[in-house]
Amino acid sequence: MPSLDWIGKASILNHHNEIPYRLVECNEVVGDLNAGNLIVKGDNLHALKALLPYYKGKVKLIYIDPPYNTGNEGWVYNDAVNSPEIKEWLGRAVGQEAEDLCRHDKWLNMIYPRLKLLKEFLSEDGSIWISIDDNEVHHLRTLMDEIFGVKRFIACNVWQKRYSRENREAIGDVHEYIVVYAMNPTLFKQKRNRIPFDEKQAKVYKNLNNDPKGRWRGIPMTAQAGHATAEQFYEIISPAGKVFRPSEGRCWSLSKATYEKFLSEGKIYFGKDGKSQPNVIRYLSEVQGVVPWTWWPHEEVGHTDEASKELLSIFAGTSGFNTTPKPTRLIRRILQIASNPGDIIMDSFAGSGTTAHAILAQNNEDNGQRKFVLVEMEDYARDITAERVKRVMQGYGSTLGIGGGFRYCELGESIKDENGALNPEVSAEVLAKHLFFSEYGVPLETKPTLPYIGSFNESGLYLFFDTFERKKLAKLLKDSNESRIVYAASCTIDPQKLKDAGITFRQLPFEIKDR
Template identity: 45%
Template sequence: MNKLSPETPELQSMNITADNITKLKSLFPEAFNENGIDFDVLKQLLGENVDEKEERYGLNWHGKRQARQLALTPSRGTLRPCKDESVDWHNTKNLMIEGDNLEVLKLLQKSYAGKVKLIYIDPPYNTGKDFVYPDNFQDNMKNYLEITGQTEDGARLSTNTETSGRYHTDWLNMIYPRLKLARNLLKEDGVIFISIDDTEVDNLKKVCSEIFGEENFVANIVWQKKYSPQNDATYFSDMHDHILVYAKQRKTSKNDSNGWNIDFLPRSDEQNAAYKNPDNDPRGVWKSVDLSVKTYSKANDYSITTPSGRIVTPPASRCWQVSEKRFVELCKENKIWFGENGNNVPSIKRFLTEVQDGVVPTTWWSYKECGHNQEAKQELKKLMEGESVFFDTPKPLRLLDRILHLATTNDKDCIILDFFAGSGTTAHATLNKNIADSGSRRYIAVQLPEKIDDEKYYTISELTKERLRRAGKKVREDNPEWKGDVGFRVFKLDTSNIRPWEATAETLSEQIDAYVSPILEGRSEEDLLTELMLKRGIDLSVNIETRQFDGLTVSCVDGGKLFTCFTSQIPASSVEELTKGILDWHKSLKAGKDSVCYFLDDAFENNVAKTNLCAILDQHGLTNLHSL
């Protein structure tokens, strides 16, 4: 049995630096020697693509190097399950995670890298009043516990005022590492939508172009967030927000099979009403399209005689869009329209059946189409039964519905991530979208437990969870025949369950005494199991079953990928029944030889009990045995 220490890679969150080096080595093995990377060789292999100029174009600010390093530093935390705050724990695939999103994004890397279809975030806008999370480059986990009041000292949430000398710097240091980590989670055909206002849109676009690649920029959408002007504005009434869109991999052409594939908007009745059938064409309704084009070609500049005998030519500096030969063919096919009297300038008949299924979206989204902030407040207030709405600028469900439609219509069984969950609009909209098109999308919502001045809800994350409970309940009431998922599993960020070894000359004796048991006091078997799932890259929504063998609880994860027995005492007399139970269970699942088993090292009554357990399991094919 392999005893694992806290430093063992499979008990740590993803080491992105090590992962990057592994990928680089697979591409350029000759650039590595016994001392590491030989950058001279690497430069030669990259050829002309190496930029060695001292002056480079790009966005730089104080702390950028540290912010980049912060994204690469493994997390020292874990997520602890909270069943009593969850809804339909055993069946749901949705996740609601309470904690600092930087640490959470690090913890999700192994389980969700390359699996998320859509990320939508509505981060702090840096208006001078918005909270900006003060990340600690040395120990961000400790910093999180202090800020959320889980330790006795000091740091607190604060606003990033315009009088701060680091006004833009603080905001950039906050957003940069989070976007670096978020990109890793996107599928190759994934996409991210980011809401932002004028204050940081320029900086955000430069940051996104650096992280996602300038070539993967898709659009800067302007959303009309207000339905009436603000008359007390000093200069102009602020009526819009921006939504930046970046693909993980943008298509190089319409026919490119790789990259994000946008789903067009459905055609409206108003748009379809423009198609008529005045000549009773058996091919159905159509509308006339201008036969002339701006791009001039002498070959397509010819005269046409209408059925009434009138001779027409293209407008000045224009020509017909088809050749004379093709025009004759179109006439024979009854695809040219000269008007009911046969005397009009000819046009081409475009049939509704020929039009692509959907409308290309524009970068202007009006409140009539996508809602506005006030609509969002009313939605939230109605759902919360008249309770006060803490959020100043929540996003309406119609806005998120459009984003979900564009990004996920052709992938209805996908994962959607919002790591600035706020009031929970993204998760709520996901439920609604699943009902509308019979999808099975699932969400991961992450929200910091930021304290708010509300008598009923102590933190924003408490309000988020309550909205999701009520949204799910309303969906069930309004759609009794629909059997989709409206639940969510709650997890909370905390320090690792496994005690770190941090001995110094002064604390060695104390550390040795504490390390008799490597598991922190007060941590449950479910806490340990969740941490193992994260560190081994297992989806947190997979099925987990438990059974009792001679009074000892055994958990089985995802159909036998993982078997754990984290009971604190395993008597020698129970080993035979325990191993028989695990082996019979494993056999019934047909799980194969890759199954992994975990136990607590100090739980065995003696070494004989431990040796016997290993021998029996190993003899029957379960050889991946570990202890903590």
């Protein structure tokens, strides 16, 4: 398979593994504490690593809208990668091609470790959706093929971001892309939802006869006779006594038995006067919507102007957000296709918080209880990202709030300091969760009751902050007979005895694994 090479690639391949686990400090709550939503301020490389022990394999949908690398964004490539060519760039804004010949290399170095981490969050039926434009789409697709695998590619959707002509370029730029990969494409196809009808598509559904079951349309009851069975040729007598037979080369689309069932259920329509060709009644309420396709016109999902106005209306005319946000309708379309009530959704380039807004709006419509995890590194994470979400929840101007809540968090210190010592700020519960994740690679689902942390695949995990000695061993052996991993500051038990008892001892903090 062809692969992409760029300056710095060799240094970046394992960079995500070198990022230390840091604490996520959640000291502020807005609204309902138990809503399960999170907004984290911080560089997403660190934030994602810090969130991994809690969300690995649990996220159904990731939507990201990273810097497009247009040359005008002024984004800074600042990851602490230990290689001379990357150190040379650090902290310098990524500029126009002529000023900075490495701008595509930098972008690739920035996005690669983040995509590697994001992949870890996805559930087996999860998918990732990435907004991008022509500056990097070709690189992104090749990179995604490398990281996720070609077979996981689902679609490259085209979003019509403008509704008027763009006259500055030789050929006006009117679209962007939303690239989609799914962890399991077969499962994704089975489980993805159809797009609900909008009023334009639903217009053909009327209620000509005041049917109590609501709006419906008549579907002609004939079909090509090519593969018809004998059951599809019969005579139909309408309520007004008119006799119908399929014309030459045609058959009825329903077998006689099904036709009679439908007739008795009032699902066949012969026109107002009972003299017309039979039509099968399809109710709007029974139709699941249309299969998504790659063309996303602005009439259906909004445009950039709409998105800017949306944000301005929330902030009463001055948002202070200098990047163009996405329209809420666009993200809602993604949510409708690839998420269901109760799912966890992540956006690690959150910007003005459109993803959270869209989730709240979608939940409000289908009582969905979807949860969000947002990461934004700029200082406006509080004043714009979190503030927007708060206003949507609590109301703004004449718009009523739709309720909900979130925790606002910042990134704290690393679990271990640069000398390998345990950070005193780390609570016992956070450490326990971290140990569980680093041992078993899956998040701990229950609250630890120390010294017992939890079990996985018939292996129990324990944490003692002091010495692991005889009495503790005796108690452990009494409690259960599964194999155990014990973390403690020291151990006074003979190694052979530990082995006989099926216990693996790991010394704090030196033997904490960085997964």
